[in-house]
Amino acid sequence: MRLLAEGLGSMRGGRTLFQGLSFALHAGESLVVAGPNGSGKTTLLRLIAGLLPPTAGRITLADSEDPVGESVHFVGHLDALKGALTLGENLAFYRSLFGGGGDTVDAALGRMGMGTLAMLPAEVLSAGQRRRAALARLLVSHRPIWLLDEPANALDADGQILVARLMQEHRGRGGIVIAATHTRLDLPGAREISLAGAA
Amino acid sequence: MSAALAAILKRDLKLALRAGGGAGIGMIFFLAVVVIVPFAVGPDLPLLKRIGAAVLWIGALLASLLGLERIFAADHEDGSLDLLFLAPLPLALTAAAKAFAHWIATGLPLVVMAPILGLMLGIDARSLAAVTATLLVGTPAVTFIGLLAGALAVTLPRSGLLVAVLVLPLAIPLLIFGVAATDAAVTGEIPLGAPFRLLCAISLFFFVLGPIAAAAALRYARE
Numbered sequence: 001m002r003l004l005a006e007g008l009g010s011m012r013g014g015r016t017l018f019q020g021l022s023f024a025l026h027a028g029e030s031l032v033v034a035g036p037n038g039s040g041k042t043t044l045l046r047l048i049a050g051l052l053p054p055t056a057g058r059i060t061l062a063d064s065e066d067p068v069g070e071s072v073h074f075v076g077h078l079d080a081l082k083g084a085l086t087l088g089e090n091l092a093f094y095r096s097l098f099g100g101g102g103d104t105v106d107a108a109l110g111r112m113g114m115g116t117l118a119m120l121p122a123e124v125l126s127a128g129q130r131r132r133a134a135l136a137r138l139l140v141s142h143r144p145i146w147l148l149d150e151p152a153n154a155l156d157a158d159g160q161i162l163v164a165r166l167m168q169e170h171r172g173r174g175g176i177v178i179a180a181t182h183t184r185l186d187l188p189g190a191r192e193i194s195l196a197g198a199a
Numbered sequence: 200m201s202a203a204l205a206a207i208l209k210r211d212l213k214l215a216l217r218a219g220g221g222a223g224i225g226m227i228f229f230l231a232v233v234v235i236v237p238f239a240v241g242p243d244l245p246l247l248k249r250i251g252a253a254v255l256w257i258g259a260l261l262a263s264l265l266g267l268e269r270i271f272a273a274d275h276e277d278g279s280l281d282l283l284f285l286a287p288l289p290l291a292l293t294a295a296a297k298a299f300a301h302w303i304a305t306g307l308p309l310v311v312m313a314p315i316l317g318l319m320l321g322i323d324a325r326s327l328a329a330v331t332a333t334l335l336v337g338t339p340a341v342t343f344i345g346l347l348a349g350a351l352a353v354t355l356p357r358s359g360l361l362v363a364v365l366v367l368p369l370a371i372p373l374l375i376f377g378v379a380a381t382d383a384a385v386t387g388e389i390p391l392g393a394p395f396r397l398l399c400a401i402s403l404f405f406f407v408l409g410p411i412a413a414a415a416a417l418r419y420a421r422e
Contacts, residue, residue, distance in 0.1 A: 051281055070287045078278025084217040096206035097286045
């Protein structure tokens, strides 16, 4: 499996965010998208997921039968949790929606250090706990490409170590991790793209 | 694929029925409309009997519009709409599942209430059966038309009025044939089958068109 980006360009609100961006990621590789606020990190991740159409260029997934959109997990800056549902119900929903194939809901919550919170409504969770819940989505169903937008935001020190370990494990299983961040992320051997921001 | 559809259906039903989900608002609105009409018209039982079916249809139609503007907007605000896009499902089917869940939570209770409210308007048993049957066929179509309006409303704040403006013109054929079928059952001047079958045909048309148009509107809103 190879993820190829060729000549990607994006314009948002009449402003060129980036252009001529190309990269190729093989199974087990990772990419850190760095850059200041507003430089287009989130936009690039959304382009890769197919949630936004690029203004130029294209994204392809070679040696895979599934389209890109069905091969990615996207953890954006919104946690996509329904406050009226319990944490367990939220995760069970995403497990069925994405076809399962990963950990059970309880196992994933245990892994994220929230094994005892499954019965709590999501609306009472703290920002860090919501972040952990969003990341638990990565575990309940298997998809080869992880697109993580500021994955370490709102997480405590333990949480950040945990995220680094999850990304490392995913790469070990032949997954691809693309993470956008404005801080440092613990991703050894990752390649880096720096978005300079629009001139 | 069917597991993913069932998951969407189950989640949206749970959300609608839990506190703050708003499933009961339509029922209260329907009750209010039907109760208020006799006060305006006066205690003229033959007149109420004659316009009863129309009152029930107008009440159910307006009540069906409530909450439709939130059908995708809520998912858009918390980020789950992005994830629905990434599900291994055609977007139109995702939209159809959401509309069906919305109808079960808000439309079906209206259909169940209709015969009880009809008694309050002095409608006889035969017409009650007819009006309930037409509402059972017609209200899901209103929801499916509203699905398109809900998709267009995703990026607009306070879009409740937009939904009404977009849906009502498209829902007029449903209203005409729904009430016509009920009248046919009451007066027997024309056979019930003709307007009722037309109502069914219009409903089926919107079951197909609504989700496809909503999916197109959602995709367009991304750009």
